[in-house]
Amino acid sequence: MNRIKPDSQLKAVTDFLAQLRKHIGLSFGAEKRYLVESRLSPLAQKAGFTNVHDLLIQLNTSVVGELHWQCFETMTTQETQFFRDGFFFETLRKEILPALIQKRQGEKKLKIWSAAVSTGQEAYSLAIFLEEQFPELKSWKIQILATDVSDKALQVAQRGEYEIQDLERGLSPAQITRFFTKGPVDFQIAPWLREAIQFQKINLISAWPAESSWDLILMRNVLIYFDQSTKNKVLEKVSQALAADEGTLVLGSSETLIDFPKLVRRSAARGFFYQRQSVEA
Ligand SMILES: C[S@@+](CC[C@H](N)C(=O)[O-])C[C@H]1O[C@@H](n2cnc3c(N)ncnc32)[C@H](O)[C@@H]1O
Structure with a gap:
């Protein structure tokens, strides 16, 4: 042998x-x-x-x-779920979005990037959340970009088809009825919600979207898989891509940044919300 x-x-x-x-x-x-x-x-x-x-x-x-x-x-870990981490959505509702909405009253535009979206639940949760909690944003231009390095995950995300068990991990029966239609096998996200999101393949350690000034960058539960030097390179790009004024980076609930002074914790929020260090500081 x-x-x-x-x-x-x-x-x-x-x-x-x-x-x-x-x-x-x-x-x-x-x-x-x-x-x-x-x-x-x-x-x-x-x-x-x-x-x-x-x-x-x-x-x-x-x-x-x-x-x-x-x-x-x-080799990637694609674990995710609808409305993952209630505290994140709660802080978004109470603190982050009200502050952003106030700042962007003039242009009525918000730019959100879910930067490791996996099979899509994070981006769809966000779209559902905005629809339910911030109806005043209906007249705004809301851009949601959802990206991942995995083609397979992105295909699922783009189709927006999930088994009932996936939906029940995070969504209420009322949300399932309102935002999904029952297909022959699975449930499918309502077309108007799917159309609210742009999907794109982006490797965080390669070229980034040309656009910048993101109001929210969700980079949850992905940096934990990188070593410190890779993490710092990605964070350097985050610090340039965030809107200078109230732009917020969100990490997973068990993640914190250490030794990256260009991004600082938002004062009132618990550990994993960061914004750019102001120029005067
Ligand atoms: C654990 S999932 C996180 C999903 C979602 N953000 C959440 O918190 O529920 C990690 C995702 O990061 C993606 N990923 C890993 N390395 C990446 C890279 N270099 N660029 C972009 N995405 C990456 C994986 O494909 C996977 O979908």
Whole structure:
């Protein structure tokens, strides 16, 4: 039997993880190496490799192409849900949006970017939330951009089709009835809500949208997968892309920024809302 030597196995995994970090920023410590085997195993089988090791050897010795991207995508964590983290929406309702609405009364425009939207629940929750909680924004121009590096996740997001279990994780029966239609298999988001959102593939460690002055950037539960230097590069771009006046970055509820002085915590909100450091400070 063709037994793989442990050091050859370790090298293959280490080289693959270096590629993963280089191309999409994900950084796996030694304690997470086992995820390479468990996550790539179905893909290795499907692509006709005898085992994950052979797949890794192929990836590590060839030019980055479709198979690499499929593997990178498979290594991402896409966990999400409708109205994830009630405190976030509560703070948005009580503090962040009222302040933004006051500042933008003149132009009546808001620009929101959900920067790692996964399968779409975050962006749809936001659109539902604005519809329900801020009816006065109906006459405003609201831009919601929803992006992710994963094609597969974006396809789900764009279709807006979910199983009932997905909807029940976060939405009330009244919201399901109002904002979804029952299709032959799944539930589908109402077309007018889907049309309110632009979907686009964006890798946070590559080129960003040319536009800037975002009023809200949601970058929740993604920076945790990057190492500090990648995180700082992304945050540097965030600090330039946020609107100088009240623009707010939102992280996941267990995330905080340390040692990044260009972004400061919003005073009244708990840890994970940040804005640009003012020029005078
Ligand atoms: C855990 S989900 C977070 C989804 C949502 N923001 C939330 O908090 O519920 C992380 C998402 O980040 C995406 N992601 C990982 N690396 C990325 C990168 N370099 N650029 C853009 N998105 C990335 C993954 O594809 C995945 O959909």
